[in-house]
Amino acid sequence: MTSTGPIPIFNRMVDNTARTDRLSEVFSALADPTRRDIVARLAVGDATVTELAKPYNVTVQAVSKHLKVLEEAGLITKTKDAQRRPVHLEAEVFDLMTKWIERYRRLAEERYRRLDAVLETMADDDKEEDK
């Protein structure tokens, strides 16, 4: 049995494959604990690759690799000016992610408010349970 016509919600998964692929890049870029740590530090302020590499037991190259993943996901940019080229966090991408999750949350909340209503109508036949 297949459905036809515009699907209000579920074909978003199909129609927006390209977009969700990019959102997935953001999510999976953040799936790594080192990259999450880097992002947390950049949330405080811009920093150079050398500064970012300092607290870890890894090479600057290894950190650069993590930064490349974050950059491709659109989470960070390398500032063009000067030789320092500090790394900058694109906070807006986070705001959007939060917004997406908030919409998902709202759908769940709507569903559970209907459950609240159903639970209220059940108040009277509560005793049916131990018959």
Add this chain to the structure above:
Amino acid sequence: MTTSTKHETQIIVDPDVPLVRIIREFDAPVEKVFRAHTDPELFKQWAGPNGLVNEIETFDCRTGGAYRYKSSGQGWEGWFRGSFHEVRPNQTIIQTFNYEDMPDGVALERIDFEDLGDGRTRISSTSLVDSFEGRDAFVASGMEVGVNEGYQKLDAILAS
């Protein structure tokens, strides 16, 4: 619609596994909240997104049982089905969830019911899928029709 949020639904998007967790409390005893999940006549009244109507074909909510139902509205209809793998009264439901037009996309769901006392109950519901892409599509599907500015802004930012 006003949003008087007595019991805020909480969403947790796990960074390490492709899982979404939803937590919500109810002003009803655990027996009642559980029954609203297992009795098809009650379940169909609240399941799914706003604006769609559910018609149940099968709903055998016990360990080893299965369900299948149709949701329709706004000129659309779709079938959903899954298996009840483990059903422990007033405690836990472990089931699969599938939208039939995407047969490979099967989510493993677990709903835990916690008796908070004083006739209150907390539900913790997790959905696990087999890839981060699938999970993120799941979360992104929360973007309803007509709410596209988020996508467009994300496109613009990610393209720059």
